[in-house]
Amino acid sequence: MNSMHETTEFDLQSRLPVARTPEQVRKKVAEARAKGHIIGFVPTMGALHAGHLSLIEHAKRRDAFVVVSIYVNPTQFAPHEDLSSYPRPFADDHRKCADAGVDLVFAPTDETMYPPGDETRVQPGALATGLCGPHRPGHFEGVCTVVARLFNLVAPDFACFGQKDAQQALIIKRMVTDLQYPIEIVVCPTLREPDGLALSSRNAYLSADERTRALCLYRALSAGRESLLTGNAAERAATVMHETIAQPAPPDAIDYLVAVDATNLQPVTEASRRVLLAGAIRIGKTRLIDNLLVDLPPQRT
């Protein structure tokens, strides 16, 4: 952690202020509201890449006062996961936010997000039981819990999430509907490298060889999409994805690689109109996820 991240002083002198406490973020947001701004929010764990910046750009296009939170949330990491090694390049992130025209960085302390004695949790339901759910115990509860808190602290009019985390986006939308948050959830498209690899902060973990092998997931998803678009059933598309990812060099593990109904993450049925092709794989020690949304052709037989 660098010194900027450790300071508890509200950096009002900077071109881009950093709020650390509830009082600080609420004061800045209230001032922006008093000036007639709507509030746009982009929650992140930092290690910002072009995918995050595209969320910020979306918020800027709406003429919002844009708040970006940077907080590596411990409760969404399982004990065996990469919490301690997760990248925290705060100075770089702050500069990227400033360059992107962000109005306020919210880098809360652990004490803000998890007050002493904390024990309240926000629990998602069935949407969290499949895909990443079984492979990351507690992950989506951690996500819901921290996002609910961030929503209560920032009180935005809208918040931007990436389609790359498709299951997370669905769960957050469900939470907002269920808990009656007056917040519009905007899901922005996945950004990719020129060869198709989805942008991810975890790509930084990959060696050159792993980087090459990582592309197998996107290739498999693309083959599944092709299969669906040529009229095949979801089961066939899933088989095609598994065949494609197995050659020439399979990943070190496949957590899942599936074709599900994009609205509820359940098996595709006659009624399904949009399919989510989604996968999670391991390349070396790195876990990567990706997905594609496919609107089914209207006339299937």
Next chain:
Amino acid sequence: MNSMHETTEFDLQSRLPVARTPEQVRKKVAEARAKGHIIGFVPTMGALHAGHLSLIEHAKRRDAFVVVSIYVNPTQFAPHEDLSSYPRPFADDHRKCADAGVDLVFAPTDETMYPPGDETRVQPGALATGLCGPHRPGHFEGVCTVVARLFNLVAPDFACFGQKDAQQALIIKRMVTDLQYPIEIVVCPTLREPDGLALSSRNAYLSADERTRALCLYRALSAGRESLLTGNAAERAATVMHETIAQPAPPDAIDYLVAVDATNLQPVTEASRRVLLAGAIRIGKTRLIDNLLVDLPPQRT
């Protein structure tokens, strides 16, 4: 249910308007805010008695725009409990609110509180594991879930709860701290009948004989308080309460009758400064709860 409760029309003509939907309640609250009012909130399940009215009075004394919600929340009733028979005298409640100077009644539809497909829950932690917790499975999760939703819908500056539901009040305070709701939780004293029986909507269930027998809980709690104030330890006070409640006529069942640390509901220790004497009993088919807070004398040996 009476016809007033069934209408979905926003009753703007009435002396006291009734909001039924998120849009209606948010519009009214926003109008009040625009006029410079702070917002006070009293969440209830209706069947209003003088205890509820004392919460409303408290909010009025703060010069707030007072919103009272009336909603019998299904998720806080266990399957075997009295959800279907719980009293719903909406017209009476509305009149009482009007007479008390309430500014807005929020009587949400089930679809507002539990949208189709709803599956998100707010889970309390250790505070919910003792006292009523084991006897009412899911109760406090239901309470937290509905109160979080009401808070998101009403967005009050402060909300009033009764000390009568001591465990609920502690859990809601904990939730507000943990989830960072910008809402002050005000806990108002228990109101009692002249003989000491705590006011409760469930008292209406009691026959004349049961009403007489119901007083045993308050008598036991009072004896426990006396014991503590004369310097006895919490264990002794608990024994005194059990001895007192057993005669002359014990209740039909005792769910619990305990002396715990008032801050965490755990066993009283050397460090405890305030004790919660709390009990839950059954009189016939009616479950009654009550409690007393006792500040321990400063010099104990």
